[in-house]
Amino acid sequence: MKLLEHESKELFKSKGVAVPANGGVIDDAKKIAPALKKAGKGPWVIKAQVLAGGRGKGGGIKLAKTPKEAKDLAKQIIGMTLVTPQTGPKGVKVPSVLIETGAKIERELYLSVVLDRKSAGPMVIASAQGGMEIEQLAHDKPEAIHKLAIDPNTGMLDFQARELAFALQVPAEKLGEFVKLAKGLVRTFLDYDCSLVEVNPLAFTSKGLVALDGKVVIDDNALFRQPLLKDKKDEEATKLELEAKKHDISYIGLDGNIGCMVNGAGLAMGTMDTIALAGGMPANFLDVGGAANEERVTRAFQIILKDPKVKAVLVNIFGGIVKCDMIAAGILAALKKVKMKVPLIVRLQGTNVEKGRELLKNSGVSIITAEGLWEAAQKAVAATKGN
Numbered sequence: 001m002k003l004l005e006h007e008s009k010e011l012f013k014s015k016g017v018a019v020p021a022n023g024g025v026i027d028d029a030k031k032i033a034p035a036l037k038k039a040g041k042g043p044w045v046i047k048a049q050v051l052a053g054g055r056g057k058g059g060g061i062k063l064a065k066t067p068k069e070a071k072d073l074a075k076q077i078i079g080m081t082l083v084t085p086q087t088g089p090k091g092v093k094v095p096s097v098l099i100e101t102g103a104k105i106e107r108e109l110y111l112s113v114v115l116d117r118k119s120a121g122p123m124v125i126a127s128a129q130g131g132m133e134i135e136q137l138a139h140d141k142p143e144a145i146h147k148l149a150i151d152p153n154t155g156m157l158d159f160q161a162r163e164l165a166f167a168l169q170v171p172a173e174k175l176g177e178f179v180k181l182a183k184g185l186v187r188t189f190l191d192y193d194c195s196l197v198e199v200n201p202l203a204f205t206s207k208g209l210v211a212l213d214g215k216v217v218i219d220d221n222a223l224f225r226q227p228l229l230k231d232k233k234d235e236e237a238t239k240l241e242l243e244a245k246k247h248d249i250s251y252i253g254l255d256g257n258i259g260c261m262v263n264g265a266g267l268a269m270g271t272m273d274t275i276a277l278a279g280g281m282p283a284n285f286l287d288v289g290g291a292a293n294e295e296r297v298t299r300a301f302q303i304i305l306k307d308p309k310v311k312a313v314l315v316n317i318f319g320g321i322v323k324c325d326m327i328a329a330g331i332l333a334a335l336k337k338v339k340m341k342v343p344l345i346v347r348l349q350g351t352n353v354e355k356g357r358e359l360l361k362n363s364g365v366s367i368i369t370a371e372g373l374w375e376a377a378q379k380a381v382a383a384t385k386g387n
Helices: 005-014 029-039 067-077 134-140 158-167 172-191 220-225 239-246 265-277 294-305 324-335 353-361 373-384
Strands: 022-026 044-048 061-064 097-101 105-116 121-127 145-149 194-205 208-211 215-218 250-253 258-262 284-287 312-319 344-350 368-370
Touching: 005 022, 005 172, 005 215, 022 029, 029 067, 029 097, 044 067, 061 067, 067 097, 105 172, 121 158, 121 172, 145 158, 158 172, 172 194, 172 208, 215 220, 239 250, 239 294, 258 265, 258 294, 258 373, 265 284, 265 312, 265 373, 284 294, 294 312, 294 324, 312 324, 312 373, 324 344, 324 353, 344 353, 344 373, 353 368, 368 373
Parallel strands: 258 284, 258 312, 312 344, 344 368
Antiparallel strands: 022 097, 044 061, 044 097, 105 121, 105 194, 121 145, 194 208, 194 215, 250 284
């Protein structure tokens, strides 16, 4: 789950990481006066609160020198469609803005903590050159990027933070401040079960070292042990994704028109790839889980069919934990509760597969069956074209 900038900075503050003073988040320019007062003396920065990088380039971050200018800019940004390299050409609508006090930047750094699967632990990634072009810097000058593996049992140790500071050419008088901030970011990563913590830029200002921006991604699988975050709305999730999550079904909406119901994440990804190879596009990723019983299958059908883009549904189930005849019975029972207005393609494989196929064949229900995945994908693509 991705956090908005203001939410990320609240976590930073809890771990002693300095952030700019702010007046809160507003969703209407008329509410800006108390926000400016709370933020303190201007100038102020008006920042679009969306889950996308490159907001400054897209016009989502503006500097205001007067209250009137701040109000005009807030009115301009709230409700705008912000287009950045990360949003794609469609962009995203800006629902609110964060009001912060401006900072006189003397120098910028880049600092992040990521989950490094090779070392099976946190990895600090830093550069002496921060700012909006960090991706380009990593491409053009990889030697300017510094990496440091962290032991998750100890967090960042003082000597590691000092070594990183030396590599980044942090001035001696700022060393203690940098050590505290770097350790605080790593502690944020560990304590909140993050997969990413990023500050770009981390700025030297007249008031000290400050995290001017903040990006945090929480591991969804660990939300159950994060009481402050587990009930937070996922800003990136669609209504269907939220509904699926409520029923403990793994679902991600995509842009295609072939609905997919599969048991097992690996099989689901293989199914999506095969559909694409056959010339189609999946409308979703949906892992119904190992226990593909009637209730879960029914719920999965209901979620898939609520997507108006779906022109056919492909069910690809491997009968292992639950046998194929039981799965077939569950599909047929589910179809009695669901109005199937698009072609349904079912491919079963595994234990008792012949019994399962026989049940489907003799059911009297209009089902297109397939034995192999390639055959199923081809039939699904053909069904979307009316063949």
